Amino acid sequence: MDILVGYATAHGSTREIAERLATKLSETGLKAEARSMETVDDADAYSAFVLGSAVHGQAWLDPAKDFVRGNLDVLGSRPVWIFSVGMPGALRGPWRRMADKEIPVIVESLPGDLSYRDHRLFSGVVAPIQLPVTGRILFRLLGGRFGDYRDWDAIDAWASGIADQLARG
Ligand SMILES: Cc1cc2nc3c(=O)[nH]c(=O)nc-3n(C[C@H](O)[C@H](O)[C@H](O)COP(=O)(O)O)c2cc1C
Numbered sequence: 584m585d586i587l588v589g590y591a592t593a594h595g596s597t598r599e600i601a602e603r604l605a606t607k608l609s610e611t612g613l614k615a616e617a618r619s620m621e622t623v624d625d626a627d628a629y630s631a632f633v634l635g636s637a638v639h640g641q642a643w644l645d646p647a648k649d650f651v652r653g654n655l656d657v658l659g660s661r662p663v664w665i666f667s668v669g670m671p672g673a674l675r676g677p678w679r680r681m682a683d684k685e686i687p688v689i690v691e692s693l694p695g696d697l698s699y700r701d702h703r704l705f706s707g708v709v710a711p712i713q714l715p716v717t718g719r720i721l722f723r724l725l726g727g728r729f730g731d732y733r734d735w736d737a738i739d740a741w742a743s744g745i746a747d748q749l750a751r752g
Pocket of ligand 1: 682
């Protein structure tokens with residue numbers, strides 16, 4: 584079984600999560616490859632999909648939305664898992680609670696009626712260089728803390744769960 588771990592990234596943390604997922608899936612004996620969704624010409628070649636995007640403005644990046652829009656037929660006939668990479672881990676108090684409610688908003692922004700088995704929102708990396716000066720000030724005023732918030736144990740556990748489900752058929 585060929586699994587595409589497709590990603591869209593602005594600053595690289597989503598790519599690294601996708602690579603980790605592909606490595607973990609491969610360690611269970613499955614054939615999985617992490618690739619930027621922009622570079623996938625033939626989605627039909629894959630038998631399962633794990634698709635993830637960085638979140639900007641509570642939505643997936645355009646290349647990820649374009650991939651879903653362009654391959655709705657194929658995706659509708661194969662097992663699909665999706666993940667989003669945002670910054671809930673970097674926020675505090677009420678902003679953190681708002682971020683916890685981000686999943687349905689992200690899903691709302693996805694094209695078509697994509698069906699998937701699970702959707703995870705992982706925390707990524709938030710660095711000053713990613714934001715304009717005003718954004719940096721606002722982020723700090725809202726109690727945000729810059730850092731790498733990726734929870735590799737949670738990412739590995741999610742990959743194991745996907746492998747188990749694929750093994751069960
Ligand atoms: C311009 C911009 C907008 C962002 N908007 C959101 C957002 O709406 N929700 C969220 O959870 N994270 C948001 N983030 C945080 C990113 O999703 C987070 O930094 C993620 O790790 C980026 O992934 P990447 O390194 O693959 O680009 C935003 C980051 C930037 C730079």
